[in-house]
Amino acid sequence: MNVALVTLGCKVNQYESQIYRENFKNNGFEIRDFGESSDIVLINTCVVTKRAEKESRNLIHRSLRTSQKVIVTGCYVEKDNETLKEKFPQIEVVKRERLLNNGYFKKKVNKIHNFSGHTRAFIKIEDGCEKFCSYCIIPYLRGRVKNRSSKEVLEEIEGLVGNDYKEFVLTGVDLGAYEGLDNLLAEIEKIKEVKRIRLSSLEPKEISSSLIDLLGSNQKFCPHLHIPLQSGDDRILRLMNRDYSLKDYTALIEKIRKKIPEICFTTDVMVGFPGEDREAFSNTVRTIKEIGFSKVHCFRYSARERTKAAKLANQVKEEEKRERAEATRLSAEEVSRKIKRNFLRKTLSVLVEGKKRNGHFFGYSEHYLPVLIEEEVGVNQIIKVRIGNLKGDCLVGSILC
Numbered sequence: 001m002n003v004a005l006v007t008l009g010c011k012v013n014q015y016e017s018q019i020y021r022e023n024f025k026n027n028g029f030e031i032r033d034f035g036e037s038s039d040i041v042l043i044n045t046c047v048v049t050k051r052a053e054k055e056s057r058n059l060i061h062r063s064l065r066t067s068q069k070v071i072v073t074g075c076y077v078e079k080d081n082e083t084l085k086e087k088f089p090q091i092e093v094v095k096r097e098r099l100l101n102n103g104y105f106k107k108k109v110n111k112i113h114n115f116s117g118h119t120r121a122f123i124k125i126e127d128g129c130e131k132f133c134s135y136c137i138i139p140y141l142r143g144r145v146k147n148r149s150s151k152e153v154l155e156e157i158e159g160l161v162g163n164d165y166k167e168f169v170l171t172g173v174d175l176g177a178y179e180g181l182d183n184l185l186a187e188i189e190k191i192k193e194v195k196r197i198r199l200s201s202l203e204p205k206e207i208s209s210s211l212i213d214l215l216g217s218n219q220k221f222c223p224h225l226h227i228p229l230q231s232g233d234d235r236i237l238r239l240m241n242r243d244y245s246l247k248d249y250t251a252l253i254e255k256i257r258k259k260i261p262e263i264c265f266t267t268d269v270m271v272g273f274p275g276e277d278r279e280a281f282s283n284t285v286r287t288i289k290e291i292g293f294s295k296v297h298c299f300r301y302s303a304r305e306r307t308k309a310a311k312l313a314n315q316v317k318e319e320e321k322r323e324r325a326e327a328t329r330l331s332a333e334e335v336s337r338k339i340k341r342n343f344l345r346k347t348l349s350v351l352v353e354g355k356k357r358n359g360h361f362f363g364y365s366e367h368y369l370p371v372l373i374e375e376e377v378g379v380n381q382i383i384k385v386r387i388g389n390l391k392g393d394c395l396v397g398s399i400l401c
């Protein structure tokens with residue numbers, strides 16, 4: 001029997017799909033690429049926005065046309081499996097817990113040994129979130145905070161370095177809620193073959209002084225942090241039930257920059273949140289410029305059932321959201337280019353991930369900056385690259401011999 005897997009959503013979902021992939025293999029299934037005809041398709045869904053929910057349904061329609069059996073799991077199932085069963089009576093709906101821990105696979109694998117289609121390995125160390133940001137449906141679907149044992153995480157990473165993985169991206173639904181994160185990072189750093197350790201995303205209030213000191217103490221910790229801002233306006237941050245003010249956020253950035261001057265920051269912002277007027281929106285755009293993010297993921301607010309924000313007054317029109325998202329994207333790109341120009345004539349370490357369509361080899365620097373390499377190079381190696389130029393959103397450089 002053969003199976004194809006397709007995944008929507010966050011790094012945690014992608015990690016869990018790798019667990020499913022290895023479990024199928026371990027139970028005698030051949031793994032096929034999604035889109036090829038296969039006996040079974042497993043769809044790992046996401047419902048963080050209306051758009052993701054629609055994409056999940058589109059994947060189900062598409063898979064029902066190419067495969068005898070369609071298994072659906074992930075956040076759509078956690079959110080509303082009854083509706084799914086009604087809409088698609090022919091599919092098999094399986095809760096995540098059952099696939100991960102409760103007897104779906106006879107021979108069970110609970111660690112990943114590879115990360116299909118990736119040069120950098122995502123490592124799930126935490127699940128769940130108890131913050132209940134007013135726009136977010138995730139706490140209702142992923143439940144309370146759960147930590148993986150550090151022993152299991154370290155064994156997993158040791159297995160992956162054996163398969164030649166060099167960079168490890170620690171991830172979770174609320175990564176910073178992991179108890180003993182500093183200790184775990186210090187243990188991972190001790191593994192000789194581990195070359196890079198990256199943190200996928202941290203909430204502002206979860207970044208302690210000891211963590212900043214640790215990240216600044218060793219070159220294995222990548223000088224890059226993704227810290228969701230969401231809004232540059234205090235009134236909106238309160239409506240979002242975010243636990244920091246803009247002043248807290250900017251003070252944190254300054255504190256980290258003092259300890260790690262060359263660090264790059266990326267972030268998430270949400271535009272069109274209920275009650276966001278022109279002034280609040282311009283506070284967000286101004287903050288993006290003042291902080292200087294190397295990349296901004298901009299989301300249009302999408303009302304989710306069960307969330308407090310969905311019931312708020314002053315919902316913003318879709319057209320207005322689109323305009324704000326476009327304005328944010330343009331501003332953020334300009335800021336990003338300015339940040340990237342600081343790296344011209346500098347030498348960066350780049351983990352080569354493969355070839356871009358334009359024929360250039362490509363990878364990310366330790367700061368998580370995208371770099372095109374002029375020469376032919378081997379994939380999955382870390383090389384020194386002298387940056388000579390900026391092309392679109394990528395730095396361009398040549399190998400330092």
Ligand code: SF4
Nearest residue numbers: 129131132133136138
């Ligand atoms: S921290 Fe907020 S946005 Fe992130 S998963 Fe938790 S509730 Fe959602």
